[in-house]
Amino acid sequence: MQIRNCAMNRVFLPIKTQAKTIARHFLVTATALSLIVPSAAITPAQAQQKKGLPLVRDAEAEDLMREYAKPIFRAAGLPAGQVEIILVNDKSFNAFVPDSRRMFINLGVIMQAKTPSEVIGVIAHETGHIAGNHLVRMRQAAANAQIMSVIGMIIGAGAMAAGASTGNSSIARGGAAAAMGGGALGQRSFLSYRRSEESAADQAALRYLNRVGVTAKGMLTTFERMADQALFSARYVDPYALSHPMPRARFNALQTKAQKGKYFDKADSKQLQLKHDMVKAKLLAFTSHKNTVYRAYPEKDKSLPAQYARAIASMRSERPAKAVKKIDALIAKIPNYPYFYEIKGQALLEGGKPKSSIAPFRKALSLYPGNPQFEIWLGFAMVASNDKKHLKEAKKILSSALRKDKYSMTGYSQLAIANARLGDIAGADLATAQSHMARGDTRNAQRYAKRAQKKLKVGSPAWQQADDILSVKVFQGARR
Template sequence: MSRAGRSATALLAAAAIFLGSVATPVQAQRGNLPLVRDAETEALLRDYAQPIYKAAGIPSSQVEIILVNNKGFNAFVPDARRMFINIGVILDAETPGEVIGVIAHETGHIAGNHLARLRQAASNAQIIGVIGALLGAGALAVGASAGSADIAGGGAGLATAGAGFAKRSLLSYQRGEEATADRAALTYLERTGQSAKGMLTTFSRFADQNLFSSKYADPYAVSHPLPRERLNALEELAKKSPYYDKPAPASLQARHDLVRAKLLAFTSHPRTVERAYPRSDKSMAAQYARAVVATQNRDGKAAAKIIDSLIRQQPNNPYFYELKGQALLESGNPRAAIEPFRKAASLNPREGQFLIWLGFAMVASDNPALLPEAERILKAGLQMDGNSPVGYQQLAIAHSRQGENAEANLATAQGLMSRGDLAGAKQYASRAQKNLKRGSREWLQADDILSYKPPKLRR
């Protein structure tokens, strides 16, 4: 697993589930969010999402799911092409259905075009607020000229009322969109023959957590329906489905358990992992968690021993080989890491992250004979997965060690772009372009970086 910043700007806007107040569009780069890259988790989420996308009539390649390294239970869609999911969603979810319900809800926002409509609603609310403020200012002016403090005070109150009405109008609109997304999620689950029980479990959790505070909350001053209200509205509909009591396939539950263990182990203190998976727990998920802890501790031998046991149980699981390679690489044995990474790539040749790991191990092995192959493998991996700063970093090293300085500068520029460092990327792209053949593919790639301008955010 590796963390990576990304360069694209985003409107981190409303359509975020389980938030108690409206989230206004703000300018942010992906690099401002603590993102996580993990091939296994991303593959699982894609498998959760694909049937939902199909049921919603959304092309399978349209929406990219992006993992956020935050243990809070939250997910949001800033636009029609990206869905951000906190790792906390997976860590808290005991069953696949709980995560699938979240994805279905967010897909409801995308399919319903709620984000564009929300921007229009926000614009309308802003207009209402401005009208209220203008009316208030006018009343204040009249009151001042007439010498009437009471009228002046009334004008200020009118301005405040206008702003308050605008806010409530927007919040009311957003609550309606949340309810619409809930109903859409039920429809998608029904169409795909899946139970909504996991989705209800998620809503029930939040209803219980908010039971006390919700008692005194103003339901018209929050952007989402109160959790218990949402739960009651959904439960009656969900239980009518013939799939309500249908559990997730055992194979999917097993994958879910492994990913939960992996994420917990990579993001928590070893003692936390040990409490969750005590030595008495002999499950595959527990073994996986212990292997990750050993990897984090740079104990390559201990990690490899546990992983070899996992491989004997699932010899065709590419993620076990990936973890073994990572354990060996991070414990200072890159040459031994090459073979496990190569095996992982052979089991899943369409996973770019495996190729990037393999190229990384080859470069780190400090064997000049491997550099040309490492370069080819890294380029292939980056072609499949272009959001890997580590991949570009290793490609730059491979080029540099072969005396290809212009290409090394270009790879560095591309890596900086993937991290969101536009100024640094332009600096290295300029250096690269001076020594590249004009009109060549590499020259054009450098020119793309130099001519790139961040998109202007809509207000």
Template sequence: MQPLPVASPLSRQRPGLLRRILVAVSCAALALAPHAAVAQSSGKMPIVRDTEIESLLRDYIRPILKAANVRGSAVKVVLIQNATFNAFVANGQKIFINTGALIETRTPNEIIGVLAHETGHIAGGHLARLHQQLANAKVLSVVGLLLGAGALVGSANGRVGQSGTGAGGLLVGSQELVRRNLLSYQRSEEQAADQAAVRFLNATHQSAKGLLSTLKGFANNALFSTASIDPYLQSHPLPQERIANLADLAAKSPYYNVTDPPALQARHDLMRAKLSGFTERPETVMRRYPPSDRSVAARYARAILAYRTARSREAIAQMDDLLHEQPKNPYFWEMKGQVLLESGRPREAIAPLRQAVALAPSTPLIRAMLGRALVTSGDPSLLDQAIRELTNATQHEPEFADAFRDLSTAYGRKGNIGMAELAAGQYYFALGQWDQAVTQASRAKAKLKPNSPAWLRADDILAYQPTTRPPDK
């Protein structure tokens, strides 16, 4: 997956903790969920990066993948900033899930059910087989076109068309048959993924009640819109049909009434609050989390909203209040550090960000933010620390362009121009701006020691040949 630099409205307002980067995503030609096709048509989807949320989603899906006998390191859950409830599989073994799905699910079990369903697609090899079905469909389409062309020739010679079913009808009929065959295949795969999800949930001693609840929500939303729909023209079974197929199977599970652990529910509540605070309209956030709600999640959402609306002092006071209750929560320290950093107080941001890293060392995105605070503090004595943190971050997140930009700045202020140009080349490379990446890598290579690790990294950029070379932005 190669990022393309297109700024999102939210990132232009306040480039915060939830990293919003529009990236090019290659989806299946016939997507596994309705909105995937929309995303594919535009070629770009707004991807959200956040350590707290990604950590929780990994904890949700890890036992599911183990039960499905799918290698966990091969599957990545990608979060899309979109208010609709949706999830789909694309790009091989990537599960894409909308922020709207996370905000609207009230329990971990509901979103775990969704992840189990998508894992069913991966374990079943549905995406690979879908490509084969598409290839078969192309053959059928060609056959239909050839038959239609033959009919047209026959019509010209006066042999076809006498009964009113001319070549045009034959062409349309063959194409419609291909489409219905493909949609029938997709419906069968969706049903298979539902059944696989129940098996995975049973294997992990979790309830399928959340998956059923999600499907019932779809059914309620579709109650009026599906009344006149031809079920054979849908890529998914109708919601009522899916519920009927799953209800008995789920109810037979000995784990049907199992509930989520309180600690997991608390993390889920914080995730929903964070996403709401960062992505929803202020009035929506306040409606979800009014001042009368004194829960930790509600105060978290209001603190983030205060940060978003340039009320940094209020946001810091609210984060201090939360940290008094949960002093070992690394993401609360991270949030406080971000507010300070992005309100023009980078020196003050260093201490809370260091605390966040101390509590959660394996967090490259937080380390990158700490590196930025160290660089922008203006203290030359902190540049070596900044380089260490940013190097650590980029080694684990090579697609995170912002960290390379800050690393280039740090090296430049140290007077190490070769390394500064290499980091600049990596920055442009991560953005997909190939010409600028080559220019910076060429300059760096001329200054770096031949065959050193840095020289080889510059050489790798110069040797890279993208299969598609989009114009630089």
């Protein structure tokens, strides 16, 4: 399991009420709405800055999310492979779609959900936004809200200017209020639109769940939990200032319809429940202190997920030998579970035994051929072993993985080391450039790409890859 950062860049401008800065008011309104409107596509070149969105890469968790999502996407009529699910290292219960190709899900969704259907319900709701084309229409709604805001600002600016020219401070203050009121009017109009789209996504989610034979009980459980959490504060909140409907209102609107569904009383399969529990235990173990893990999964709990969590906690806090012993006990119970071998390899690799980690990583890959994350782990172990006999195979394996997983910083950095040790300096520079691009460091990526191009044959595939990096405009960031 690996964690990386991805920055979502937006422009923020300070609000000024003086007449001389009226043009800036328009920019403020536009950027304030960008907090609500899904952001423009986040390219890997702009991603993974130090202070950004912490993303998680884990083959087991990603595979489970794909298993949950595949039938829902099919029921919604989305082409296979269109939507990528990206895990965020955040324990709060949240998910969102910034465009029609990506769905971000916080680890908290998995960790707080007791059943698979709770997570599937979240995926179905977010799919409703994508299939309903809400993202495109939302931008139009935002544009309309901006127009309403600007009209109010222009009227207010005129009054402010008149007050300033006549020395009448009350007129000027009234103009300022009108200018700010115009922004509030536009925002309310937009938020009203958002509430209708959230309700539409709820209804779409029910349809998808019924089509694939999954109970809507999990989705109701999620909304009921949200409603219970909001009971105390709801009476003090202006419901029209919320970007989503009041949770209790959403729950009431869905409950009657959901209970009439054909599959409402259908339980999740035991096999899927076990997969969910295993991933849930794994995520808790990787993101929490050892004491927290042992409170959630005490020694008296002999279930497979509990043993899995304790083995990972041991890997992260104790000697590798002790962790490996616990992982081997898991392997003895389910010898063909590839993720156990992945964890064993990781424990050995991070414990300073890269040569010993090669065998379990190779075993994981034999049980799950072609998995790019397993290939990257294996290539990493081979390079870290510092054994020349593994370098050519490591290069081949890492190159294969990066054709399938183009944004792995670890994969590119290990390929760069392998190329350098093999004497392929141009290849090392190119891989280093690609690693910097995956990290979001465009300037250093272009520096290494330029170095690589000088040594590569003009027009070759590698030369073209370097040229692609050099053609990217350096992201300057927002100016205040």
